[in-house]
Amino acid sequence: KNGGDLEWPVDLYVPPEEASHRHSRTSLSRGACLEPRIRRAKSHKGDKGAEVARNKLEDVPMTMTGTARRRRRRRTTTTTTLVASSLLLLGSPCTTRHCHAGWIDEDTPSESRTTSPLKVVPNLPPPKKNGKMEHEGADDDDSKKKRQHGRRRHRDPTATPTYYPTFDPTSVPSEPPSSLTEPPTPSPRIYDLVFSDEFNTPHRTFHDGKDPRWTALEKNDYTNDAQHYYAADNAYTDRQGNLVIKSEAADTTIIGFNDVTLEKEQDTKHFKSAMIQSWNKFCFTGGVMEAEIALPGKSNVGGLWPAFWLLGNLARHTYVGSSEHVWPWSTSVCSEKSRSAQLVSACDRVEHYGLASGVGRGAPEIDVFEVQSGTQKANTGTFLKMPVGQPFMSSSYQVAPGRLPRPGEGWWPAPGQWYNNLTGGMNTSLNILFYGTYNHFLDDTRPAEQDYFSDAISYNRQLNSSHFGKFHKYRLEWELPDKNGTAENNYTETFGYLRWFLDDEFVMEVKGEGLNETGAEVSTEPMYILLNTAISSQWGFPEKCPSNCPCKTYNCHGSFAETCGFSGGFCDMLARPAQYKVNWVRVYQDKNDPKQKVGCSTPERPTRKFIEAHAKKYKQTSDEQPIKPIQNGGGICSPTSPTTSILPQSCGGSKHGKCRTRSTPWYCAASPLKRGACAPTSRCACHGNWTGPHCLNPTGSDDVVWDPPETLADLGYAGPYTLMGSGPFVLLVSLVGIALVAPVVMRIQKRMAGGYRRVAIGGS
DSSP states (O other): OOTTOOOOOOOOOOOOOOOTTSOOHHHHHTTOOOOTTOOOOOBTTBSOOHHHHHHHHHTOOTTSOHHHHHHHHSSOOOHHHHHHHHHHHHTOOOOGGGSOOTBOOTTSOGGGSEEOOOOOOTTOOOOEETTEETTTTTTSHHHHHHHHHTOOOOOOOOOOOOSSOOOSOOSSOOOOOOTTSOOOOOOOOOEEEEEEEOOOSTTOBOOTTTOSSOEEOOEEOOSTTBOEEEOGGGEEEOTTSOEEEEEBOOOEEEEEEETTTTEEEEEEEOEEEOEEEOTTTSEEESEEEEEEEEBOSOTTOOOEEEEEEEEETTSOTTOHHHHTTTTTBOBOOOOHHHHHHOSBOTTOOSOBTTBOTTOOBOOOEEEEEEEEOOSOOTTSGGGTTOSOOSSEEEEEEEEBSOOSSOOOTTSOOOTTSSOSSEEEOTTEEEOTTOOEEEEOOTTOSOHHHHOEEEEEEEEEEEOOGGGBSSEEEEEEEEEOOBSSOOGGGTTOOBOOEEEEEETTEEEEEEEGGGGGGGTBOSOOSOEEEEEEEEEBTTSSSOSSOOTTOOOSOOOTTSOHHHHTTSOTTHHHHTTSOEEEEEEEEEEEEOTTOTTOEEOSSOSSSOOHHHHHHTGGGGSOTTOSSSSOOOOBSOOBOOTTSOTTSOOGGGTTOTTTEEEEEOOOOGGGGGOSOOOGGGSOOEEEEEOTTEEBTTSOEEOOOOSSOSSOOOOGGGGTOOOHHHHHSSSHHHHHHHHHHHHHHHHHHHHHHHHHHHOOOOOOOTTO
C-alpha cells in the first residue's frame, strides 16, 4: 500500500514496560511534579545549539515543498528545553510550561507550541488583503506556504532596551500621559501545547496494540446505514508526512445482526475505509484543537462522509451498546426524563464505579466538521431555503436532552423554537435540514419514558473545490462552564462556549447560556479524537431513489440494481482509492485553568471503573479486552536492512530501534528440526521514545494519571517479604518454585527442539 513496500508480519507480543515517567500520588502531593520525559530536540548536525538551528530554519527557501520544509525544521534545539533539562537534573519541580510533554511530538515546530483565542467576527468578511478578501485568497501560494510552514504572521519589531543603563537624560522629554490615552490592552490568553502528532514517520500503522495515541478499528460499522467496513490496514502514514485514511470499493464478508429478524447472519460490505480514535488513550477536557487536513474525493461527487470530531469517553463509537442512553447526554439537572432516559443521571443518589452522586454523565459529541460533497447549490432543491449548498462542512454540537417543540426539518425556527446565543460567521447558515435525533433502543421496556430526543446545534459552512486535495486548517475552541467563577469575574458563574474556525476564519459559536433552557450544558466530559471517512446511504447519496432502482444494495462492482443508487460519478471516483490526509493534529490548554485537564478519567469526571465494569460494551466478543497493551518491539526485521532508512524491516533505522538476531538455545544444536524456538529469527528492539512492533510509533502517555488502577498495596495488603521483614523467606520460596518448575520447562524445551516423537502402536 506504500509504494510496493513489503508488509512485515508481527507474531510476537512483548508486554510493555511500566512507564517510569508517570508521577506517583505521593510525589504529586508534595508538589514535586518532575518531568523526566522532556524530549531532547536536535539540530540538523548534532547539538550545535538553538541559534544555529534557528538560522537554518530562517534559510529554508519558500519554494520548497511542505515535506522538505518539515524535514528541515525537525528536531530544532531550543533554549527552553535545555533550561528545563537542567532543572530536571537539579530535581526542582517542573514549571507549568513543562508538565505536559507526554503527548507532544518532538517534530512540532517551536513556533506552533502556543496559541491564543481567535477573534469572533460574525457575519462580516475578513479584512481585505491586496484587494482580495482573505478567504478568497486562501489558496494562493503565500497562504499555502504559511499553513504548511506553521508560522505565525511576523509583526514589526518593537524597540528593545539597551543592555547598559543610560546616564544622561534624552534631549527630547517624553510627553506626559493624556487622559485620552486608551487603557492598556490585556495580554492575550495563552494556550500551551499538550498533544501533537505530526505523522512525519512513514510506514506507521495503527492496529490495536501498535500505537499509544490511536487505535484503527477492525470491525463493521452498524451505525447510520453504513455501507463500509472499517479496516485497520486502511489507515497509515505516507512518505510525505501525512496520515492517510483510504476509502476504496473492496468487499469484506462479515457476520452481522439483523434488526428485523433479531438474528446474526452473514453479509458482505462492498466498501472499505478507516477510522482512528484515541478512545481511552488520549482525552482532554477543554482547550483548543487544530488539524491541517486535505479532504478526500471530489467536491461535486457525493457519497463520502469525512469527519473530524470529539466524543465523550463513556461511549466508544461503533460499539453501539456503549452509547445507549449515554450519547449525547450533557446535563446535571434531575428531571423526569433524565431519571428514565439518562443512564447516569443527576437523580442518582448512590455512587457507583467512582461516579459522584447528583452528577449527570454522558457522551456529548462535538463535530469539528462533517463534509458533504455534491452539485446541489444554495437556494435550490433540498437547499431551497438555505444560502449554503453543496459542498459544505457541518459543524455541530450534539447534545441531550433535546428541546420540544422543535422546528420541522427544512423550516427556519419560529421565535422560541430553537436555541439562543448562536452566532454564525461568513458563508454560513443555520443547518435547518437536521435538528437532531429521536433515540429508541430495542431493549427498552418502557419506551414512553426511556426514549428521548437529542439536538444537533449546527451551522453549514460553504466549501469549494480547493478544500478537496489541498490542506486547510480546522480549529475548535472549547471553554468549560464554571459555577464558581474566578477572581477576574468576581466569582460569577460562567457557562462556557464552543467556537469553530476554518483557516482562522470564524464559522460559528454556541454559548452555554443558550443551553440552559433545556438543562444541557457545554461538555465537561473528557473527550477523545476521531478521524474517519464513512460511506452511508444517508449522506450525499441521491435523496430520492432513481426510478427502476431498488436502492437496497450498493456495490460498484455489481449489477445495475446495485450501482444505480449512487450519485453520478461515485464509482468512477473510487476507481482509484480516495485519500483523506491529515498533516498534523494539535491540542492546546491553558495551564492556568485548573478545569482544563489531560486524561480520560479525571477527578471531576472519572470513567475508568465504569468502563472496566462494563467492558463487554466496549469490545467485540472475540476481544479479550477493549484495547490491547502497546507492543514494544518484537516485530520481525532484517539485519541486512540499511539502518539509515525508516522502514519496518530496519526497525525504523538506528534512531528508532535495532534489529537483533536472537541466539538459538543450546539444545537446538542436537535437533535436526529447526522450528519453534530453534527457528532463526531477528526481532526489533526499540530505543528511547519509540515503540510499536517495528519502533515506528512515538511513545506517549499522560503526565499525571488522575485515576490509577488499584494495587494490592492500596487495599492494605502486605506481601511475604514485608511480613517476614527479611529476605531469606523470599529466597526459600524462590528456590522451591524453581525446583518445581524446572523439570516442566525442560520437557517443553525438548519437545520444541525435536518435535513430538512417534509412538509405536501394535508393535509396528
